[in-house]
Amino acid sequence: SAVISQKPSRDICQRGTSLTIQCQVDSQVTMMFWYRQQPGQSLTLIATANQGSEATYESGFVIDKFPISRPNLTFSTLTVSNMSPEDSSIYLCSVAVGQGEGGYTFGSGTRLTVV
Amino acid sequence: SQKIEQNSEALNIQEGKTATLTCNYTNYSPAYLQWYRQDPGRGPVFLLLIRENEKEKRKERLKVTFDTTLKQSLFHITASQPADSATYLCALDQRGKIIFGKGTRLHILP
Numbered sequence: 001s002a003v004i005s006q007k008p009s010r011d012i013c014q015r016g017t018s019l020t021i022q023c024q025v026d027s028q029v030t031m032m033f034w035y036r037q038q039p040g041q042s043l044t045l046i047a048t049a050n051q052g053s054e055a056t057y058e059s060g061f062v063i064d065k066f067p068i069s070r071p072n073l074t075f076s077t078l079t080v081s082n083m084s085p086e087d088s089s090i091y092l093c094s095v096a097v098g099q100g101e102g103g104y105t106f107g108s109g110t111r112l113t114v115v
Numbered sequence: 116s117q118k119i120e121q122n123s124e125a126l127n128i129q130e131g132k133t134a135t136l137t138c139n140y141t142n143y144s145p146a147y148l149q150w151y152r153q154d155p156g157r158g159p160v161f162l163l164l165i166r167e168n169e170k171e172k173r174k175e176r177l178k179v180t181f182d183t184t185l186k187q188s189l190f191h192i193t194a195s196q197p198a199d200s201a202t203y204l205c206a207l208d209q210r211g212k213i214i215f216g217k218g219t220r221l222h223i224l225p
Contacts, residue, residue, distance in 0.1 A: 001161075033213070042204065042217040043159070092158050103149055103161025104213055111156070
């Protein structure tokens with residue numbers, strides 16, 4: 001299965017600033033997924049990133065707040081913009097193994113605290 | 116509305132016993148269902164996938180059942196060990212996306 005390197009692993013940021021999270025996969029993948037996991041909650045899908053096209057955002061998430069880049073088949077970034085304390089969460093990227101039937105591999109997550 | 120519900124937020128099981136976790140869903144028609152393990156501070160780790168036409172799947176001490184009539188999956192860990200303590204998440208595919216339940220925190224007591 002794929003191996004994902006995600007960074008930073010954690011950060012403490014001032015409100016109003018932006019943070020960019022990076023995910024590097026050790027193999028080429030068509031789709032990458034970005035999730036948020038708020039304290040005590042499950043994973044919520046933010047968007048799906050395809051190489052060469054704009055990301056597809058889920059209801060409640062917008063590109064201005066969470067811009068995503070997908071410059072090639074092994075790399076993606078998620079930016080959390082104009083942060084507020086409500087953005088404090090764990091952010092994770094993920095890729096499907098095969099067509100998803102081998103499960104999904106996740107990065108180790110970025111723990112973001114906004115103060 | 117669509118829901119994925121996992122039984123009780125936390126489950127305490129004596130070491131050596133079988134732990135059974137439940138995942139119920141409404142208003143989904145998943146082609147397959149997945150189970151993941153998540154340890155504190157880590158991303159989820161894939162454990163098992165079961166397809167809609169499969170009733171049961173096993174992997175070592177793990178067993179998953181899938182009843183599309185009841186809209187339920189059961190996840191069993193036999194001969195449980197303290198190292199099995201973690202949060203277990205069920206997840207459904209929904210048109211190419213994976214939707215997660217909130218998870219069940221399992222504590223295996225020595």
